Amino acid sequence: MSIGTHVNINTAPRSISIFGSTGSIGCNTLDVIDHLGGRDAFSIAAISGRGNIDLLAKQARDCEAALAVTADDSRYRDLKDALSGSGIEAAAGPSALVEAAERDVDCVMAGIVGMAGLAPTLAAARRGADIALANKECLVSAGSLFHREMDTGGGRLLPVDSEHNAIQQVFDSNQRDSVERIILTASGGPFRGLSLDEMRQVTPARAAAHPNWDMGLKISIDSASMFNKALEMIEAMHLFALRPEQIEVIIHPQSIIHSMVGYSDGSVLAQLGTPDMRTAIGYALTYPRRPHLPVERLNFAELARLDFEAPDETRFPPLRLARLAMEGGGQLGAILNGAKEVVLEAFIEERIGFLEMAEIVETVMDRMGPGETPTDIQSIYDADRDARRHAGEQIAARAR
Amino acid sequence: MSIGTHVNINTAPRSISIFGSTGSIGCNTLDVIDHLGGRDAFSIAAISGRGNIDLLAKQARDCEAALAVTADDSRYRDLKDALSGSGIEAAAGPSALVEAAERDVDCVMAGIVGMAGLAPTLAAARRGADIALANKECLVSAGSLFHREMDTGGGRLLPVDSEHNAIQQVFDSNQRDSVERIILTASGGPFRGLSLDEMRQVTPARAAAHPNWDMGLKISIDSASMFNKALEMIEAMHLFALRPEQIEVIIHPQSIIHSMVGYSDGSVLAQLGTPDMRTAIGYALTYPRRPHLPVERLNFAELARLDFEAPDETRFPPLRLARLAMEGGGQLGAILNGAKEVVLEAFIEERIGFLEMAEIVETVMDRMGPGETPTDIQSIYDADRDARRHAGEQIAARAR
Numbered sequence: 001m002s003i004g005t006h007v008n009i010n011t012a013p014r015s016i017s018i019f020g021s022t023g024s025i026g027c028n029t030l031d032v033i034d035h036l037g038g039r040d041a042f043s044i045a046a047i048s049g050r051g052n053i054d055l056l057a058k059q060a061r062d063c064e065a066a067l068a069v070t071a072d073d074s075r076y077r078d079l080k081d082a083l084s085g086s087g088i089e090a091a092a093g094p095s096a097l098v099e100a101a102e103r104d105v106d107c108v109m110a111g112i113v114g115m116a117g118l119a120p121t122l123a124a125a126r127r128g129a130d131i132a133l134a135n136k137e138c139l140v141s142a143g144s145l146f147h148r149e150m151d152t153g154g155g156r157l158l159p160v161d162s163e164h165n166a167i168q169q170v171f172d173s174n175q176r177d178s179v180e181r182i183i184l185t186a187s188g189g190p191f192r193g194l195s196l197d198e199m200r201q202v203t204p205a206r207a208a209a210h211p212n213w214d215m216g217l218k219i220s221i222d223s224a225s226m227f228n229k230a231l232e233m234i235e236a237m238h239l240f241a242l243r244p245e246q247i248e249v250i251i252h253p254q255s256i257i258h259s260m261v262g263y264s265d266g267s268v269l270a271q272l273g274t275p276d277m278r279t280a281i282g283y284a285l286t287y288p289r290r291p292h293l294p295v296e297r298l299n300f301a302e303l304a305r306l307d308f309e310a311p312d313e314t315r316f317p318p319l320r321l322a323r324l325a326m327e328g329g330g331q332l333g334a335i336l337n338g339a340k341e342v343v344l345e346a347f348i349e350e351r352i353g354f355l356e357m358a359e360i361v362e363t364v365m366d367r368m369g370p371g372e373t374p375t376d377i378q379s380i381y382d383a384d385r386d387a388r389r390h391a392g393e394q395i396a397a398r399a400r
Numbered sequence: 401m402s403i404g405t406h407v408n409i410n411t412a413p414r415s416i417s418i419f420g421s422t423g424s425i426g427c428n429t430l431d432v433i434d435h436l437g438g439r440d441a442f443s444i445a446a447i448s449g450r451g452n453i454d455l456l457a458k459q460a461r462d463c464e465a466a467l468a469v470t471a472d473d474s475r476y477r478d479l480k481d482a483l484s485g486s487g488i489e490a491a492a493g494p495s496a497l498v499e500a501a502e503r504d505v506d507c508v509m510a511g512i513v514g515m516a517g518l519a520p521t522l523a524a525a526r527r528g529a530d531i532a533l534a535n536k537e538c539l540v541s542a543g544s545l546f547h548r549e550m551d552t553g554g555g556r557l558l559p560v561d562s563e564h565n566a567i568q569q570v571f572d573s574n575q576r577d578s579v580e581r582i583i584l585t586a587s588g589g590p591f592r593g594l595s596l597d598e599m600r601q602v603t604p605a606r607a608a609a610h611p612n613w614d615m616g617l618k619i620s621i622d623s624a625s626m627f628n629k630a631l632e633m634i635e636a637m638h639l640f641a642l643r644p645e646q647i648e649v650i651i652h653p654q655s656i657i658h659s660m661v662g663y664s665d666g667s668v669l670a671q672l673g674t675p676d677m678r679t680a681i682g683y684a685l686t687y688p689r690r691p692h693l694p695v696e697r698l699n700f701a702e703l704a705r706l707d708f709e710a711p712d713e714t715r716f717p718p719l720r721l722a723r724l725a726m727e728g729g730g731q732l733g734a735i736l737n738g739a740k741e742v743v744l745e746a747f748i749e750e751r752i753g754f755l756e757m758a759e760i761v762e763t764v765m766d767r768m769g770p771g772e773t774p775t776d777i778q779s780i781y782d783a784d785r786d787a788r789r790h791a792g793e794q795i796a797a798r799a800r
Contacts (some may be wrong), residue, residue, distance in 0.1 A: 178691075265682050266698075271667055292578070
């Protein structure tokens, strides 16, 4: 095995906790850790999951985790049983998650999806771990609060989302003044070529077929509507401390350029790769070293071409909503995100149409207004809950 | 004017000498210096040109250079007269160029084309200046010797060629082990789509029409034959201390991606831009800061697409010759370059055909063999002279 394959030549294993280990980020993280030398390179302090107890217990045994946590209080017994005889500690429930996040580790993979990831990730940030961030809410809903906790802890923030990881790879933080803009690429999803009228008629099944990445139903629909890209815009603003007008989106159907940074000398730097999330995960786990990974290499002659087109904010209104949220500040990120979750469910249940999702979110943002910039997690929970309630009312009103 | 526009906030002007100031690199360098604050940012120790005395004298007066040198001994009087009353020192001839290069400056722009650039650039390197390198022969013909002089002087080597500058911008020299390959982009020139038979019939006039960059006749033909790219491959090997097999070439007709670096985690990092050499010049002049330049910014929606195809080494044999030169080492770089100069002249004079250029260069490389790695400039001059003589003989033999 060549030098560079292992991350810890002559050093102790890096300690890590993986939150959301049974999800796709978590499974890929464990795979990357295996490739980087497994137990020789990383010691696993804690892993967490929710309903898939069998997989969680198997992962915990395989990677010799010290602790396994299910977010679901009612599954404590099941997890305890599944781990019996292994010597691995079992715990359950939201407060057990936060407690696990407060354990002293070098690095935390924050892979829990949704608002449930907020409290443990904020706790890990405050504790001082490097955060490999795959949870959107920490930045979209809690951007300034999350930064405050990172500053308190002193760890490094390393984005795992392919777009933000790409930007991180080519963002010169020693020369912030020379960064003019970042350019987030978007595949455009399955409806890139549809007319506005056609988009009104779209069904959940059609929205779920994403052309480049193999994803779940909700994330596929968020990708098709570009709500996903809207959240990424807000995340990017917080991650890289940019002004809203510095954040551009370009449709790039092949998803080979993962994102770009434009500089004051006319240079644009880009990170490219095959759609394999292990590159970004490896980068975050071993930063500032770059690991060796068995990821398929790009072959430009086979690619043959890369295409670009301007996004249409009429057909993809979430991009416009993201600008409103970035410019308005306050709780608008949390409101957009909370309302989006509810309209997404309603679309999946075919209670509202595809374009109604953005209409309702905009109405909720309008009605609630930005409010104060959140300084504690409770105020974010409140904004999220209010946004969900308002969105529910709007959906009900349309159903009448 | 915003912070970042000037390079020397609170510092003394950076002293610089510009060799080849009347050529296209030199003129663009003076333009960049104007944009970066002119005399407030840079003090010009010396500039040099050859036959265009009027322009050289005008530049010297405009930029308040301390010294102006013409490489042509016989033009000393003309230059002296043109500078009369200015207080600017005049000098002429190759040894005056070397003497100018030995003056103590922070940075030297090495913009002299051809073998004539070798001695002054080696002298400046030994003296310890940062070298903004636009001369190919320093690396192609004198790679290891040039590196030795750079090491002696301790200056930084900053490539100005758009491809190598692109690689420099995304090459992580702290993690050399993680660099798997570099990918030089090539426009493919005007004959990208021609058959082998059609290429045999190509005329100098057709070869001179380069699609993306506005260039002179010789460089246009070198671009059309890909001898230019062959030299860049050898340069890249020396610049970035790579193995021959780590250097790839991809045809990219739009010339927007200037080149790329492939890493061990699957990431490919790229620098993109409009075809404006001021970006690379500004980067080299102000490194490690990035300047603000009035270069046209990329608009990806307008670009619409970027294409790639594998280069065909049968139709573009110089790429194969570059590999032979890289693998063979010794004097093969100098031999390839010297023979190439002669066959290029012969093609322009329509004494040989387009594809005969590479055939003759290969014959010369075969006949002469690699020889010893050069340790002094005289041995490089010798190899260059012998290669030119051999090439001349081959051309004459074909004419019979």
